[in-house]
Amino acid sequence: MRHFLRDDDLSPAEQAEVLALAAAMKEKPFEQQPFAGPRTVAMIFDKPTLRTQASFAAGIAELGGHPLLVEGKLAGIGHRESVADVARVLGRQASAIVWRTYEQSRIDEMAAYAGVPVVNALTDEFHPCQLLADLLTVQEHKGALAGLKVAFLGDAACNMGNSWALAGAIAGMEVTFGCPDGFAPAYGSSTVTDDPVAAVAGADAVVTDTWISMGKEEEADARRATFAPYSVTSDLMGHAKPDAIVLHCLPAYRGSEISADVLDGPQSVVWDEAENRRHAQKAILAWLEAQRHD
Numbered sequence: 001m002r003h004f005l006r007d008d009d010l011s012p013a014e015q016a017e018v019l020a021l022a023a024a025m026k027e028k029p030f031e032q033q034p035f036a037g038p039r040t041v042a043m044i045f046d047k048p049t050l051r052t053q054a055s056f057a058a059g060i061a062e063l064g065g066h067p068l069l070v071e072g073k074l075a076g077i078g079h080r081e082s083v084a085d086v087a088r089v090l091g092r093q094a095s096a097i098v099w100r101t102y103e104q105s106r107i108d109e110m111a112a113y114a115g116v117p118v119v120n121a122l123t124d125e126f127h128p129c130q131l132l133a134d135l136l137t138v139q140e141h142k143g144a145l146a147g148l149k150v151a152f153l154g155d156a157a158c159n160m161g162n163s164w165a166l167a168g169a170i171a172g173m174e175v176t177f178g179c180p181d182g183f184a185p186a187y188g189s190s191t192v193t194d195d196p197v198a199a200v201a202g203a204d205a206v207v208t209d210t211w212i213s214m215g216k217e218e219e220a221d222a223r224r225a226t227f228a229p230y231s232v233t234s235d236l237m238g239h240a241k242p243d244a245i246v247l248h249c250l251p252a253y254r255g256s257e258i259s260a261d262v263l264d265g266p267q268s269v270v271w272d273e274a275e276n277r278r279h280a281q282k283a284i285l286a287w288l289e290a291q292r293h294d
Contacts, residue, residue, distance in 0.1 A: 007166035022283035035065025042094035046072035055277035087113035117288035132280035146172030
């Protein structure tokens with residue numbers, strides 16, 4: 001049984017295959033319907049969500065399926081019932097399970113007991129569906145991914161930093177992280193520098209994320225001071241390639257990790273990126289379903 005729990009669950013060839021499928025599904029949204037019936041896909045959200053819930057619900061419907069929302073707090077997964085027991089129940093009701101949760105160990109346990117494909121819709125460690133959407137967006141604007149230089153600015157120790165370190169390498173991209181000491185990604189072997197100008201120099205794409213991830217709110221003031229030099233401003237973008245694009249997985253805080261003129265300016269592709277969550281997630285769900293029958 002194949003799952004998508006972290007970015008390196010896909011080989012380079014498989015990642016390219018999923019991205020090609022996503023592009024095809026974006027071109028013809030209703031041509032492939034592996035969940036026709038409709039068959040149910042369970043969606044569980046333990047953390048706040050907008051793009052993830054909307055894109056998965058819309059995408060599952062376009063695949064011919066029924067998105068079943070399981071409210072994480074009401075289910076009490078890991079408290080009211082064990083993760084293993086929830087997995088055994090949902091695996092008999094749904095064709096796949098999508099879960100946005102906390103520790104990576106929770107979704108690993110869900111996958112071990114569900115008996116159906118499980119997709120990581122975000123954990124504290126990884127955000128692999130967002131990376132598929134990011135790569136699809138870069139591919140649309142830049143063509144082939146291999147050899148492109150990507151700069152990630154800010155808190156690279158977050159789930160997005162970890163996922164960019166893994167997925168970028170799988171795609172053959174050169175990913176450089178511009179971050180303070182102690183905030184490098186925990187996975188992969190990417191280039192890390194504490195110099196934001198050096199990080200973005202010659203970049204084809206510049207990526208950032210909120211400095212105050214879910215669960216870090218009490219550190220807000222200290223984090224703003226620590227990461228202030230890594231804000232993606234028009235001055236900093238002047239060191240990237242003239243045609244560089246800017247990505248942010250949202251929500252964005254204008255004036256903090258990114259300036260308003262950059263986020264809302266001509267180099268920003270964040271709205272394409274947000275839309276592409278749907279197409280990328282449809283592709284991984286359809287690809288996992290196909291693996292069950294190979």
